[in-house]
Amino acid sequence: MVNPLLKNIGEDVMGFLNEIQLKYPTAISLASGRPDEHYFGLQDFPVYFNTYVDAVAAAEKKDRQTVMNNLGQYNRAKGIINEQVAAYLEKDEGIKANPEDLLITVGTQEALAIAVMTLCDKEKDVIIVEDPTYVGITHFSIITGYPVTPVQVNERGLCLNTLEQKILQHRQQGKNVKIVYVISDYQNPTGNIMPVENRLRLLELAGKYDFFILEDNAYGEFSYDGTNVLSLKALDTGKRVIYLRSFSKTLYPSLRLAALVAGQQVVEEGKVTSLSDLMAKTKGYITVNTPSINQAVFGGILIKNNYSLKQVNREKIANLKEKRDQLISSLNRFLDAGKFPWAKDISWNIPGGGFFITIKVPFKVTKAEVITCAEQYHLVFTPMSFFYLGEGGDYEIRLAFSHVSVAQISTGIERLAMYLENSIRINN
Ligand SMILES: Cc1ncc(COP(=O)(O)O)c(C=O)c1O
Structure with missing residues (x-):
């Protein structure tokens, strides 16, 4: 017997898409939200590692060998580059x-995993996610048995009225909504952004309902035009x-690095404890600590760039914008309803940033459709239903344009149009 909850995750989305890609290697993939490898700059890896070693050696008055030996050891569960990352968060993201x-x-x-496992009581608490x-x-929540409830998103992010209703419904059933998970900027999979008024209202609801x-x-x-809405974290006055x-x-x-910021205090067995300390305790039993070598490389990147990634990302953002523009102009060209009446019920959003776009189509998009498109039209996309916890997304697809070249986008959309035309004809 294995964990019976494993079967509840249904479709192994990533596995399925990887298999399709392997089976049809010449197909253009608009399925994967991978970053573009042209910008990785992995050849500079040793430069950054050495920058970090030199900086620590100078700051702590140690020789390089000692610093490197420390990097080869077990290390702090909270991390070793927290100061550099905090400087970055303040400089680039306005988060103190x-x-x-x-x-x-x-x-x-x-x-x-750390946040959910530290905060939630499986018997009493519920996690709400965008759907x-x-x-x-x-x-993660499903296979570990944490109750998770979907609330739909629209072009303005999480539907806040529905969120409030769901919280009240859970309360009536003796359950407490502990976490509301949101991707407020260029959401995966929809590509939409939550406007500032909704962010402020969500923060207000978090205070009112204590989540x-x-x-x-x-x-x-x-963000393609450089306009950014402040993150919920930067707007958060109530912790x-x-x-x-x-x-x-x-x-x-492959750096496998992220920062978790938790400045809250919680009451644990009558004692006020820092949430980040509790989270570090949880982390100790998941990965012990984050690989120090990777942290050193990232630390070096931050030091070399004066704690800002804006310059590092400038070209990538310009390239992504070029890809988005190519995508939209190809959609306008190959799915022009004025010229092609079969395309009249197809629509799409125009993302202002990020990696993804949503296309609405007038027929049900199944797994079998993905296989047909890959086999006959040499194009891979993701059915939006793969990202739904509840019902939904049957008539939508997600295209990811981050990983392909500008030229592949135009060919890819031409292929998509041929596939859509055929499917619309069959389904009529
Ligand atoms: C919203 C979102 N969060 C997180 C990740 C992955 O994060 P990481 O590689 O840091 O685990 C992805 C990757 O697709 C994502 O879309």
Whole structure:
């Protein structure tokens, strides 16, 4: 027997998409939200590592060998580059955090696990997630048995009236909503952004109903026109937000680094305790500590760039904008309803940042449709239903344009249009 909860996660979304990609290697993939490898700059890895070693040796008056030996050892569960990351958060994101309130985690995925396992009582507490959302939180909660409830999103993010109703319904059933998980910037999968008035209202609701907001920011800096809405964390005056900042998309996923910011105090057995200390305790039994070598490389990147990633990301953002523009112009060209009447019921959003776009289509998009499109049209996309915890997304697809080239986007959309035309004809 294995964990019976495993079967509740239904579709192994990532596994399925990977298999399709392997089976049809020449297909263009608009399925994967991977960052573009052209910007990784991994050849500079040793430079950054050495920058960090030199900086620590100078600050702590130690020789390089001692610093390196320390990097080879077990290390602090909270992390070793907390000061550098706190400086970055303040400079680039307007978030003031005490370095001791930070945990440097093995990606956001570990931070999600730590937050849920530290805060929630499986018997009494409920986690609310946006529907659709990133499967990292939903699938983790399902396989570990934490109750998770979906609330739909629209083009303004989480539906706050429905959220309030759900909280009250749970209370009537003797359950407490402990965490509300949101991706407020360029949400995965929809690509939408939560406007500031909704952020303020969500913060107000968190105070009123006493829950934590788990804000997952993986895409916030990828704003194409440079206009950014302040994060919930930066707007939070009531210490309601636990902030998760992934560096997988801004730098590269193999660093496996994210920052968790939790400046709250909680009462534990009558004693006031810092939440970040409790989280460090949980982390100790998940990954012991985050690899120090990776932290040193990231620390070096921050030191070399004066604690800002704005310059590091400038070209990437310009490139993403070019891809978004190519995507929209290709959609306008190949799905022009004036020229192609079959395309009249197809629509899409125009994301202002991030990696994703949503396309609405007039037929049900199943797993079989993905296979047909890959096999016959050499294009892979993701059905939006893969990201729903509840019912929904049957008539939508997500396209991710971060990983492909500008030229592939135009070919990919031409192929998508051929596939859509055929499917619409078959379904009529
Ligand atoms: C919203 C969101 N959070 C987190 C992640 C991954 O984070 P990490 O690589 O830091 O675990 C992703 C990746 O797709 C994502 O879309």
